Amino acid sequence: MEILIAEPSGFCFGVKRSIDMVEKAIAEKKPNIQIFGPIVHNPQQIKALEDKGVKMVNSIEEIQPGTVFIRAHGISPKVFQQLKSKQEVELIDATCPFVKVEQENAKKLSEESYQVIIIGEKNHPEALGAQGFAEGSIIIGTVEEARALKEVPKIGVVVQTTLEPEAVDKIVAELYHKAKEIRVYNTICQSTKMRQPAARNIAEKADLMIVVGGKNSGNTRRLAEVCSRIKPTHHIETAVELKKEWFKGVSKVGISAGASTPDFIINEVVNAIKNMDSDHVK
Ligand code: SF4
Incomplete structure (x- = not known):
């Protein structure tokens, strides 16, 4: 394999x-x-x-x-x-430092009287931290939430660094209907911009995708979502979750891992897949 x-x-x-x-x-x-x-x-x-x-x-x-x-x-x-x-x-x-840019932009927009919108996950510490830099700012994560907003004169947007750009585009498109003036700081970080297309590219070539990372990691969950639109995908935290039956008839397996996944976990998963007879794979 x-x-x-x-x-x-x-x-x-x-x-x-x-x-x-x-x-x-x-x-x-x-x-x-x-x-x-x-x-x-x-x-x-x-x-x-x-x-x-x-x-x-x-x-x-x-x-x-x-x-x-x-x-x-x-x-x-x-x-x-x-x-x-x-x-x-x-x-x-x-x-x-990329999160600091998001925070500084939220602050700047707030000081310039924009209604600050943070596109992000409502309970994510990064979005909540950025919210503290802009009084009255709102966190939204869906097109429906954007649609439900009241019209205001000026909207200023910052984005949680690990979001999927395509999903953000759709929310921003909806926000255009909510204000005469809209300023968008695209604060998705460089790491996210590279990681999601790389995972997509591997998913195109593989028969099966294994995405490795914390179940509580938003960026890992989004990688799994991106891959699952292309190929069968399993999101695991460690090698012990691998199951032999997933690999039946698979000749190419792709691996992607979240921004918070340490190398030793990725290596354990790779080795467990290589040694499908080992105790790691049930
Ligand atoms: S994903 Fe990593 S590089 Fe990007 S903002 Fe978060 S911590 Fe920084």
């Missing part, structure tokens, strides 16, 4: 940067390293960091004196100030 791996697959620039920053802090023996919210949407990578003594904290109240990381998804200015006011805490900002 031939295995085709989409390039890029696995850690994007922003996730790699944030993990490297935490690894550096571990190597420097910084005290009591805590990450505010899951640093990546990947349970295996989080466990790997927890095994090295790093703690994940989900609320300001849980934070103890020591070192606190802001994850790649970023946070709102209000939460930033709350973290900064914590005593005996060194705050390290690992927000991805």
Whole structure:
């Protein structure tokens, strides 16, 4: 069986940067390293960091004196100030620079009196963080939600960095009916722009697609959606989820992985597929 791996697959620039920053802090023996919210949407990578003594904290109240990381998804200015006011805490900002562009554009549009619309997932930390930069901003994720908006004089748009461009185009087209003036900052990041077409390209060539990454990872779920429109696709987190029956009659299997999927997980999946007799494949 031939295995085709989409390039890029696995850690994007922003996730790699944030993990490297935490690894550096571990190597420097910084005290009591805590990450505010899951640093990546990947349970295996989080466990790997927890095994090295790093703690994940989900609320300001849980934070103890020591070192606190802001994850790649970023946070709102209000939460930033709350973290900064914590005593005996060194705050390290690992927000991805592409997310910062989204946040800055949301702020700029708000200051220029645009009704800011964030095209994104309502409960995603990145969209919620960006929302905090623009008072009164609204997160929408579908054409129907765009259609339901009231008309306003000026609409300003920023986009969650990992969305599918084609889906965003449709929402923006609907927004044109809602204001006389509309300004759009396309803040989909370069990693997303490359990853989705690469996955699509491999899906065209393969008989079956395996998409690897956290079930809680929005960008991995979207990769699986993109691939499933082309070929039968399975979204798995680890090699143990592979099933032999999926591979019957398959001569080419394609692999793509989300921006938060570590290389060691991708390698385990590739090796398990290569050794279909191993215990990994049930
Ligand atoms: S997906 Fe893009 S914006 Fe998000 S962390 Fe990765 S590089 Fe940054």
